[in-house]
Amino acid sequence: MSSLKETSLVSMASRFLPLTVFLLFVACTNDSLGEPQMGDCDNLDVTYVSLIKPIIDESCAYSNCHLDTAPGIYTSYNGLLPSLENGEFRNRVLNLKDDPTLGMPPDFSPANKPSSLTEDQLNLIRCWLDNNFPEE
Secondary structure, three states, X not given: OHHHHHHHHHHXXXXXXXXXXXXXXXXXXXXXXXXXXXXXXOOOOOOHXXXXXXXXXXXXXXXXXXXXXXXXXXXOHHHHHHHHHOOHHHHHHHHOOOXXXXXXXXXXXXXXXXXXXXXXXXXXXXXXXXXXXXXX
């Protein structure tokens, strides 16, 4: 009698196995995380003075960079303004951020300086630029 039950269970399992495999395949192929979303700018009051200047001072405005030799002097809002207005700052910091030499900060930054920005810093900069880069 137990042999009959075992045969019946094997038969039932073999009938449902293809359906189970199909459902698992369909479920797995339809999974998607979607595009990562950056933070919401509506609830942020991002100005140059309040949040952006410290990022620039640490990552951009130091010797042999945007302090004395690289294009633009980033020690002040007015020094940064031409790069903001022509879109170069957005392009190099956000659009080209993963390029090791064109993205800013570059991968060859000095050891005591960051060679990339955090997602939070990038989001603050993006919000600031999208809001026409207010000074105060």
